[in-house]
Amino acid sequence: MQRSFLFAAVALLLSPWAGMEVAAAGKATSDCGNACSLALIYTNFEGGSTKQNRYVQQCTNNLAITSVYACMESFCSPAEIDVGMNALNEQCDEIAGKSLPSYDSIIKGINLNELQHLSYANHTRPVKGPVVPTLDLYQAAFNTMHASTDQQNHDGIYSYAMSGFWAVVILFGMCYRLVAFFTHPKPKTTQGTGDVESHDEKRKIRWHQKITKLVNKHVVLPAAFGNHHQEPLGWFMVPTRIQGLFIVAFVAVNIALVACNYEIFAQNLYWPKKSLQIWRYLADRTGYLCFGNLPLVWLFASRNNVLLWLTGWSFPTYNMFHRWVARVATAEAVIHGVCYTAYALDVGGSQALKKDYHKLYWQMGVVAVVCFGLLMGFSLLPLRQKCYEFFLVSHIVLALISLVALFYHVAIFDGEYDPYLWSCVAVWCLDRFLRLARVVIINFKALVLQDSPARCYYSEEADMIYLELEPSFHLKPSAGAFYYIYFPTWWGRWESHPFTLSSWSYGNQQSFLDRLPRENSFSKDDKKGALVSESPASPPDSVKLTPVSSPNDRLKLTFLIRPCDGVTKHLRKTISKTPNKLKNFRVLVEGPYGQAEHLNGYERVLYVAGGSGITAITSSMLSLANRAETKGIKCPVPKYLHIVWAARQSGLLREVFETQLYPLMCRLAAADAGVTITVELFHTQGNAETPVPVANVNEHPAMTVRQVVGEQPNIPEIVREDATDARDNMAIFICGPGRIADVTRSAACEAQMLTAARVDFFEEAFAW
Structure with missing residues (x-):
């Protein structure tokens, strides 16, 4: 009994039409009447018009009506006749605007044995009197109707x-x-190695x-x-x-x-x-x-x-x-x-x-x-x-x-x-x-008050546009978020492109552009909105560690944009014509989108970046630095950070390292979070005579900077070494061109069986 009930329940769940089958069991349907109607639908009755709808003919032509009733009398049960008549009357009311005559009044006036039989072979021929379908024609009609209905249901x-x-x-x-x-x-949250399992x-x-x-x-x-x-x-x-x-x-x-x-x-x-x-x-x-x-x-x-x-x-x-x-x-x-x-x-x-x-x-x-x-x-x-x-x-x-x-x-x-x-x-x-709604809320000042233009600087040496803007309303920024930035085009349309958030700052914190060298620094004049030079940011060997400000302070978002074709190429051309390659732009921003990757639970994190893909790494490190400074030992950051960054332009390596990476490294070191940081910078288009991108790097026990000129990083070997050294768990985070991303993915697959440590792979990418 229980087995039968279980089978019925499963069948009911798996079959969308099972409920209808069960509900219809034991009840008369209109199928028989509809089959009779269909069996005679192509028959040309005397008095009917060839231009008239065939279904209308069965509502208005007495010979057609009598023949349908004779068919129902021959093949349908009394219950099926009642249901069929109701269905046919509804159809006639809808398509012809009239009801059918009484079934009994028509049937009493005919003798079924005297009616001419109409078979499937000649069911389309003209007839001058009422007819009754043979069994083969009725069965063909019934099968046709069911096949068509089942087909529609299945579709x-x-x-x-x-x-x-x-x-x-x-x-x-x-x-x-x-x-x-x-x-x-x-x-x-424990310190030391006493509670850690043996290697x-x-x-x-x-x-x-x-x-x-x-x-x-x-x-x-x-x-x-x-x-x-x-x-x-x-x-x-x-x-x-x-x-x-x-x-x-x-x-x-x-x-x-x-x-x-x-x-x-x-x-x-x-x-x-x-x-x-x-x-x-x-x-x-x-x-x-x-x-x-x-x-x-x-x-x-x-x-x-x-x-x-x-x-x-x-x-x-x-x-x-x-x-x-x-x-x-x-x-x-x-x-x-x-x-x-x-x-x-x-x-x-x-x-x-x-x-x-x-x-x-x-x-x-x-x-x-x-x-x-x-x-x-x-x-x-x-x-x-x-x-x-x-x-x-x-x-x-x-x-x-x-x-x-x-x-x-x-x-x-x-x-x-x-x-x-x-x-x-x-x-x-x-x-x-x-x-x-996102655009209007986040850009209220830019849209309504005509305020808060974006500050843009183009670095020719790095071939990079640095864009900084202040949203009118903001959610708490997070690592891995990306925004759609709308730029005005020369033909009057706003055009949007997605960009990963590189960094953010509040209130009295120095933003990325504020830390650029003297010739690259600028601010907005209060009266004219012109861009004027300011004093330079402190060099990397004397980085000022600014405490985290309140989220209620004004927020600044920084993006790194690689000029390509289209609107970014036009943007670079416009900025390049201005003094010091600095300019204010009125842009709109939509976001944030994307999922934040929480890396604080990992013992070891390997960051791999190619070119402008460093933006995802800097935002992740900024999130870790903020967490280390505000939560400390209660929510520690990874113990080992390994950053591998390859770029063609030495200017990009130098500018981002001095203004973003190195300050973040110093903040993590100063937070006493027990972090060991290793950075490998690869200037891929240099040669033996090319100087290293970063000339002066302060030594720190927790920080190591290695610079390589004229070589590509050996990603599989780097991943293999880090995975072999991992004891607890490890995250591999990649953001860069497709080729380096795919090599890193393949290396992460191979690293799975190199260690008992958990090895997770995170990829920051946007595909058109």
């Missing part, structure tokens, strides 16, 4: 299965994040650790294939292996749902030829699946996506999902159009196709498919990188055109498919509203 269920699939993926991400939260390394004991990998490490090495961390993830493989970005498994499963589910569960048979009244059934069913199925995927395309592309917070996955992860769901939806839209074209040709040749092309719903479907194709083409990586502004504008315009076209495409179905499309509209509008 609808399968379209919602797309959301169900990703709900399972999101649930997995939430569970993984929950487990990661409870197993995250906890800060150790040899730490080296022994236990069986449960081995399982976790193998999963990380072969499933979670590596690229799907090869060593490409952040670095493109040709024109495409390669997902990580765990992302790839989700994507492959999603594509496989779509293929399976397109290919399965069709009932094809010869005596189909709607589509007598099997080829017509195949074309029509495939067209309908792919159309449903495409619509089921569309809300996911819009959701995964939004910045204010609640799934980012639920799973802790990065925006690039959802951007990867967005692209693949869009590709699948586009493929389904193309198949949908091809199958309907083949269907029209199979029905009536080129004339039928030409007739369909003049219908609005067909034309709008073509527009939508063309827009989907253009969206795919304009989203190719080379175009995104070289012409990002064109990609962005075309993406928005084509997406909106396709959405409007789809509303017209399905207008003939009286709103049946509108919920899919309105879901896209709702997601887009909500995301835009939240983005606008």
Whole structure:
């Protein structure tokens, strides 16, 4: 008994239509009456008009009505007749505006034995009197009706299965994040080494650790294939292996749902030829699946996506999902159009196709498919990188055109498919509203009071723009946060790009720009807003340690911007024309976005940066320094910090080291947090005669600075050595170009089995 109840409960949960089946058990349905109606729908009764709707004919033509009643009398039970009559009356009220005559009054006036029988073979011929379908025609009608109804039910269920699939993926991400939260390394508050296990004991990998490490090495961390993830493989970005498994499963589910569960048979009244059934069913199925995927395309592309917070996955992860769901939806839209074209040709040749092309719903479907194709083409990586502004504008315009076209495409179905499309509209509008709200709140002074311009300086030696701004309203800054900065363009439009927060300061704290050398220092004149020189910041050998100010003080955010093409290139050109390469700009900022990585619980942290990727490392170290100064022993920072930074420009190495890295190192050392800091600076484009980037570095027992000229860092060897030395737990944090990021990821995979210590990998990246 318990086993039967359990089976029934599981079946009810797993089958979306099981509830309907149970509810309908033992009750009469309208199927029999509808089958009789369908059996005679293509019969030409005398007195009927060929231009008249065939279903209207069954509500107005006495011969058709009598024949349907005779069929119900022959094949339906009394209960089925009552339900069938109610259904047919409702249909006639809706499409013809009249009710059917009484069933009993018609049946009493006819003799079923005297009526002519109409078989499947001749069911479309003209008749001059009432007829009754034969069993084969009734069965063909019944099978046709059920096949069509089941097909529509399956299509609808399968379209919602797309959301169900990703709900399972999101649930997995939430569970993984929950487990990661409870197993995250906890800060150790004890001092000394007396409570630490022996070094040899730490080296022994236990069986449960081995399982976790193998999963990380072969499933979670590596690229799907090869060593490409952040670095493109040709024109495409390669997902990580765990992302790839989700994507492959999603594509496989779509293929399976397109290919399965069709009932094809010869005596189909709607589509007598099997080829017509195949074309029509495939067209309908792919159309449903495409619509089921569309809300996911819009959701995964939004910045204010609640799934980012639920799973802790990065925006690039959802951007990867967005692209693949869009590709699948586009493929389904193309198949949908091809199958309907083949269907029209199979029905009536080129004339039928030409007739369909003049219908609005067909034309709008073509527009939508063309827009989907253009969206795919304009989203190719080379175009995104070289012409990002064109990609962005075309993406928005084509997406909106396709959405409007789809509303017209399905207008003939009286709103049946509108919920899919309105879901896209709702997601887009909500995301835009939240983005606008962020911009207005954070930039109130800049928008309303015309105040708080951003201070910008371009360093030609470093080929870097240093931007500092004061938001009107702010949340507490955190390491790993990134902001969208809006720049005014020469053609009157505001254009936004994401940048990682490099540092922040409050009140009396020196900001990054305040610590630049004399020729680079500036402030805003109170009267004219001009940029004037100030006294230089103290050199690195006499860094002034400024205490942490109250968060209620004015906040300054600092960003490092590498000039590329487009608006950043224009920004560099504009600043370069000004005296001392200093200028005030009116910019807007939107944020913060991103997930903060908490590294204070790790014993050892290896930072790897390439070029301007140092911004993520400086913000992380600033967070650690603030924590060490305010919480001290109650929440200690990692005991070992190893920073490996490679850059082509010696000016970038020197400026950021002297104004950000070295002051932060001094703050950590002065906080007496027991931190040992090792910094390796690689000037990759130097040679044997090139001087080291930083000339004078004060020696400190807790700090070591190594400078290498003309070489690339050996990331695998560095990771291997640090992992071998790790006793408790270790974090590897990378922010830099795709090539160095992928090398570091691969090295982190190999490091899993080198030590019993936990080795976690964090990547700070933003993919277009």
